[in-house]
Amino acid sequence: MFDTLNDRIQAVFSKLKGRGKLTEKDVEAALKELRLVLLEADVNYKVVKMFIDHVRQKAIGEEVIKSVTPAQQVVKIIYDEMTEILGGSSRSLNFATHPPSVIMLVGLQGSGKTTAAAKLAVMLRHQGRNPCLVAADIYRPAAVEQLQILGEKTGVPVSYFKHKSAVEICSLSVEWASRTGYDVVILDTAGRLHIDEEMMQELVEIKERVNPSETLLVVDAMTGQEAVNVALAFLESIEFDGIILTKMDGDARGGAALSMKTVTGRPIKLVSIGEKMEDMEIFHPDRVASRILGMGDVITLVEKAEKTMTEERARKLEEKIRKQKFDFEDFLEQMQQLKKMGGLARVLEMIPGMGNISKMGGMDLDDRRMKRIEAIIQSMTPEERKNPSILNASRRRRIAKGSGTTTQEVNQLIKQFAHMQKMLKAFSGRGSFGAFKRLFPF
Ligand SMILES: Nc1nc2c(ncn2[C@@H]2O[C@H](COP(=O)(O)OP(=O)(O)O)[C@@H](O)[C@H]2O)c(=O)[nH]1
Ligand SMILES: [Mg+2]
Incomplete structure (x- = not known):
């Protein structure tokens, strides 16, 4: 869903975030790219014009550009405006006062x-x-x-x-x-x-x-x-x-x-x-909007998760992500929960950063692959699951043997997991998680 759009917008954002300070010119350049991205996504040209005009009005001002986190402010403005053109808030269905x-x-x-x-x-x-x-x-x-x-x-x-x-x-x-x-x-x-x-x-x-x-x-x-x-x-x-x-x-x-x-x-x-x-x-x-912009759809995820997970478990997971304590143990538990929800790739897409991870790591999470990952994690000792940094070559060989997989597969999983942790960390550090939390106060 929205994959192409999401990738392209991510590219615009990372350019924007790559600059410490923003000038009006930087913002204009980003808007120009964003405009193209939207047109290429087949968004109606009038809607694109309105969108860009509104974002420009709000983004090009002393306040935004001179703020401590100008790029984030611009992203937030884009997020707000995108929410607006998508309809603002969700609308419920109308039911008759007298059924049916x-x-x-x-x-x-x-x-x-x-x-x-x-x-x-x-x-x-x-x-x-x-x-x-x-x-x-x-x-x-x-x-x-x-x-x-x-x-x-x-x-x-x-x-x-x-x-x-x-x-x-x-x-x-x-x-x-x-x-x-x-x-x-x-x-x-x-x-x-x-x-x-x-x-x-x-x-x-x-x-x-x-x-x-x-x-x-x-x-x-x-x-x-x-x-x-x-x-x-x-x-x-x-x-x-x-x-x-x-x-x-x-x-x-x-x-x-x-x-x-x-x-x-x-x-x-x-x-x-x-x-x-x-x-x-x-x-x-x-x-x-947050899904399109790549912020991950945490709320939908949590709602889905609640169907199969207890609320308590969901809360613990959120806290772990927030405190950067997400380990293999959690990963395994999540995977087992997610299996019940169907469409793992879709669910992963909704976790901030993970949509990218599953793409970047080539982590094609079909059922067969999931079983292998499960086997690998289950062959780790509790200590190893909590602290993957101790996984040296001989431990990795042992795990491969124990799980009936190969050392390459074990290496690959550890690498992907490290990458995922880094992404989660990036989200919770550097204030970007703060911005994220403002968007999704859970
Ligand atoms: N991938 C996908 N296929 C869908 C979706 N909704 C409907 N379809 C498929 O689209 C085709 C037409 O759907 P149908 O309900 O018969 O359309 P109708 O002619 O408007 O009643 C069927 O093959 C459905 O399975 C969807 O959300 N995703
Ligand atoms: Mg029909």
Whole structure:
């Protein structure tokens, strides 16, 4: 997610941070580069202009440039502005005062509506609601079945009425849900390959008939500016409250995410980040900004971790990172916890600095590699885990033998770990962690 954008912005930042003092010229040069980076990330040019203008206004002033930490101040200003163009704060879904609430999903074919409908149901159920799904895409033969399969997989009931129009299916389903006691009804409507009058008309009719408390447009992040254009086209015919941006896992550039709110005036409320049922998240502009800027998404990480880890464990980990006492013991424990969360690379990406580490170390953490790392760490003595500096050549040979790996692998892991520690240290030292803490006061 946002990989390309993140790498390029990191490069701009490191240049900026490389200078002790900043002149107006330095800031201008950085802004010029940032502008290019954003344009190349397929961010709408008006949004880029606004963004750069705002940052310039705040960054070029005596106060910032003459401060003790000018580069950090500029980064903070960029972070704030990026949070702003992403929508400011996260927006919750609207629910009806009298259940059932109807959530209507609209969007082009292939944008990810059906998948999103099921994921949303799963998410709402986690929040203690009792959702059901409605199969209202009656035109593609497999569409109803697709939703039914997802319903079965997740245990969420799917409502469908044969030989009825989409409008009737929706309205009958809402009545049924209301009688049966479901409090949220999610409508999976039909999309076409392109915007067409007939489809819009049907959506408008459904909307009028069932009066959803929330209408969400589903768009594919990988299509970049096209996603923004689709949103504008939909707005011409149908009012919607927010956006679900899908396939964020495949979007390295981030153009759609960064342009959507400013261009359409509608907030991104949810993002879909993979094909699995749990791959949906609430869109938090501040966290996404920090992810794009490479500050790591600690809050999301902690939230995810809390699902499988006790709060106490999470707190200890934070403290260790803060006190620079993160050792192999913690690393192993984290890895075992992370395994439960799925998508280790994604989780690592969210820890400050680790996204880079996993890339730089070529640390391709698939399951097989993880097992080997686990074996290596388990072959270390407790003393060695706490204090890797004592790992001399003979100890490394012993560990390789004990874990059924090679000395090279052991060396590589120790090197990567040392590097990770250095990055964590860099974050907690030199005041940058202070700035970070201001952004994420945990
Ligand atoms: N990688 C990835 N694939 C997705 C995501 N959301 C949906 N898809 C895939 O996109 C394709 C179209 O999704 P579908 O829900 O059928 O779209 P619909 O036509 O709008 O209902 C399917 O193959 C999905 O598995 C996502 O967030 N990430
Ligand atoms: Mg569908």
